[in-house]
Structure formats: structure tokens, C-alpha cells
Amino acid sequence: MSFLTSLFKSNRFGADADALYAAIVAAARRPAWYREGRVPDTMDGRFDMVAAVTAIALIRLERDGAVGNAAATRLTEAFVDDMDGQLREAGVGDVVVGKHIGKMVSALGGRLTAYREALAADGTEGGNAFEDALRRNLYRGEDPGAEAVAYVAAGLRRVEAGMAVQLVPALLEGHIA
Template identity: 45%
Template structure:
């Protein structure tokens, strides 16, 4: 009976503190003011997914615990999107498809940011798609966002795996 109880017990997600900190970063006003990301559900999703993609890439480049936290970070994202959609009245029959679409959008950003980090594509081009869906409001807004994203990435690179997993972000 004890083994059956363990099967259904929910373990706390190791990446929850990290996810919460990435969400807090995505809520910072500069993304929507100086960076001119649309202050809409879609715009806020774009900022969050962009920061999560960079965070995930850094975790992938770490040790075993970091790579496991990468998977857990995606699980936090899925749980959060499921909850947000339910709050917005999305029902079970379409929930899986909608969450799957959001996870796909995150995965697309991970691939794009991987190319930017590896130098195969410019940060400006990737940021234009990732944050603005190529509807860049101004050169100044794009420059601000690219500067902030580069700073965020350098900060991620400078953190230990353990610090990141604990949610200590730049």
C-alpha cells in the first residue's frame, strides 16, 4: 500500500522557484515600456517564452541536475499555461491542443535562440520574431530588448547550475 501511495503523491517541482523568477522577470515593465512589447496576453506570453527559452538553453548546457531541471521547467510552464487557459474559460475538449500549441511556440523559440547563441543567426532577427512576431515597433525598442536579452544570457552563463535551479537569476 505504501508503494501505491508513493505512486500518486505529487513531488514538488524542483524548477518551481526558477519558473517563478522567470515569470517575475517577464513582468518587468521595461519590456513593455522601453522594449515596446505589446502589453497584451500574446505580448506577455512572448516575453515569458523568450526568457524561458534562454533559461532552458542555459540549463541544457549544465550538468545532470541542470538538464533535469530543464525538463521540470517545461513542466512548470505547461502547468501554468493549463491553469491560465482554464481561468480564461477554455474547456477540456480543446485544452490539450491549446497547451500543445503554446509548448510548440516555446520549443520554436528554444531552437531560434540556440541559433542566435551559437552565432548562426543575429540576436536582432531572433528577438524580432520571438518578442514582436516581426512587427518591430521601433529600432530603439528592438535595441533595448536585444541589450536586455544579451545581459540576461550573460548573467545566466555566469550562474552556477545550483544557483539557477534555486531561482537565482541575473
């Protein structure tokens, strides 16, 4: 982080979520998601996987009221900063970066809602809602096969369980499992 960035960056929400976001990206880039889980190893597929793990983290942070909401805000800011950098690195011009970021944040919000509702429904409706949400969102309507979807669903549930036992300060330090 540059001196000017650190000078003007707001810290009103508490600690930065950079370590948490780095842990999320590392978790989302595990080769097994793309191999066994058959998540497309493309720019879109990698975005979808980062969005899935980020959504799981945001769902976890919702449990902790104001502290969790502040951390979720910081995490979302880290997500936006990273996506901005990724787009610029891919050659997207300044004029349209904002438009792309808006679409990405909207996609993250849609996945957050879908995964939150599906995980809640799994406890009451027999357990297929999360897999269905993954097919619609992570796989964008494609069917990679039941085994691949089950692999990713189980893996994301393990990520969720790992985050569930961590306090917000530990999550912000990047301890997600």
C-alpha cells in the same frame, strides 16, 4: 501545492523548478520590456516574453549535461503547469486546453531553437541574428523600431549573462541574475 499533488508528483529529476520559473515570470513581467521594449502588453505579448526568458534559461541549462537536462525538464513542466492554469483562468474549456498547451510548447520549442541559433551566430556574424530572431518571434514579424528591439536584445543578453554565472542549484532556487 496540494497534498495529493505533492504525493504523486515525480521527483526523479531532482528539485522542482518552481522558484526558477517564478523568477523567470517576474523577469518577463518587468514593465520596461513593454514600455521601452514595446513588447505588446497583451496576453500574446506576455506569453512571448515569458517564452523568451524561459528559452534563455533552457539554453543556459543545456550547458550542464544530465543535471541541466533534468532541471530543464522540470522547468518545462513548470511552464506547462502555468500555461494550463492561465488558459483555464481565461475561460478556455477542458476539452481544448490540451490543444492550446501543445501549441504553446511548440512555440516555446521554436523560440528555443531560434534564440539558441541566433545567440550562437551573433558571436560569428556581426551581432544582428538575435535581434532578427526577436523580430520574428517576440514581435511576431511586427517592427517596433530598432531602439525597442535593441533594448530587449540587450536586456535578454543581461539575463543570459546573469544565468551564466549561476550553478544549477542556484538557478533552481530562483537566482537568475
